[in-house]
Structure formats: C-alpha cells, structure tokens
Amino acid sequence: MTTQFNQRRECRSAAFQYLYAWSVNQPANLAGDLVLFFEHLEQPRDYYAFAEELIHGTIEHAKELDEHIKGLAHNWEFDRIARIDLAILRLAMFEMLHRKDIPPVVSINEAIDLSKQYSSADSKRFINGILDRMKDKLGRDSRKPSNE
Template identity: 50%
Template structure:
C-alpha cells in the first residue's frame, strides 16, 4: 500500500470517528487519534494536512456533496461514505497538487475497502460530477503537463 493511500485511510478513519464523536475539538481529537496509530513522518503529515483541510472547508464541501447527492437525504448518507466523500471532495476542490483522477480512484478504492461495492459506485457518481465542475485537467496536477 502506498504511503499516501495509508494517509488517506487514516484521514477517513479520523473523519468517521470525529463525526460519530463530534463533541471533541479537532486538536484534542487528533491528540487522541494519533497515538493509536503507528503512523509517523510524511504519511502522518499528509493525513494531518488532509484532515485539517477538510475541517477548514467543511461547510463548502458538504454543500457540494448535497448538491450532487440526488435523491439522497444528506443526513442518511452512511457515515463512512460521508467521510470518504468529504476527503475526496476536499482534494478535488482544494488540492491542486493532486490530479483529480487520483482523488476519485482513491475514494472509490477506500469505499470498497471500508464500506461496500455499492458504496464505491455511489462515491464514484458524486465525485465524477464534482470533477466535471473543475477548471483543470483530470489527469494532471495543477501546472502539470
């Protein structure tokens, strides 16, 4: 498994956990979360940046998910699927250093691993619609060729 995939999986696990126990501040929740993992260095730094980025832009991310979750009540989206969507939508909208197809593929694979095959299709459908709104190439990071 790549270090970035591991970082994304940690980020999804944290987002899931924090959604279930939202009463703890972000910094306190991270202090409690990281000692339970044997993740350090660049992988942890990547995951931490993703987590903080999701929280910084959470309202806009959730609005984007709501806009494309046709026929789905936002409150009824499975918590793990919501964590995956929040992470991937954050990457699509705010991480120009990550090619959109990478964010989509990672979201789908993480959904298949932590949720279900059907969740993979659900996540793919929403992320593909978000990608179509982007003004950058799908297969390259910003500034890439």
C-alpha cells in the first residue's frame, strides 16, 4: 500500500511539473514533448503511467476545469492566479471530477502538499478553499471512491 501511495505521489508531482510547464508554453506536439519530459525523470516512463493519465485528462478538460475554478475563486480574478497554483488546482480538480476511483479528500490533501512543496505559504489556504468548495458540490462521499 505504501509503495503504491509513494508512486502515486511521485506521479502527481511529475504531472504537476509537466502541467505547470504546459501552462507557460504549450507545445505544438504533446506526444513528442511528453517523450522528452519523461526521459529526464528518475524512473522509466511506464512507472509514470498514472502521471500520464493525469496529464492527458487535465489538458483535455482544461477549459472545463478553468470554468469551475473561475466560479469558485471568490473575489479573485482568474488571471491573477499564480500559474503554479493554477496547475495544482487543475490537477486536483480533474481528479475530483473525473477520477471517481480517488476520494476527493485525497485529491485535496495531495494538492495542499504540492502547494507546500512548490508554491508560496499563502497558496495552501487559497487552494484548499477552492477545492473544498468543489468537494461540497460533488454530491458524493468525499472520503470514499465512487463506483459510478
């Protein structure tokens, strides 16, 4: 269990890093860019299969995720959200909305941990607030995976 937990945490970190870079400079060829990205990581590419699922899903649903973020970021202009925080929010929100096998509180906790590691001290409260509002709108148990 711990091994899978650690691997998923490493995958989320890798996915976040890629999504941050993607938000700054979107490549013309996503597949080729991912090959280059995964070549520079510690483990072989197949180790990061979960990261790749998260990357593809988040990018595919980016517009939808951004609309949710805009609606939940009370008193905050979307364009003022730091790109690091936006990458974390998109990743966690993709999990919460499209990965029913992951309990929403896990996605929130992982997002807060990413913000502690990569963003400013104030970011964790901002990220937690937005994701907590999203969790309340999901209509499912936030501590359990969903079988839907």
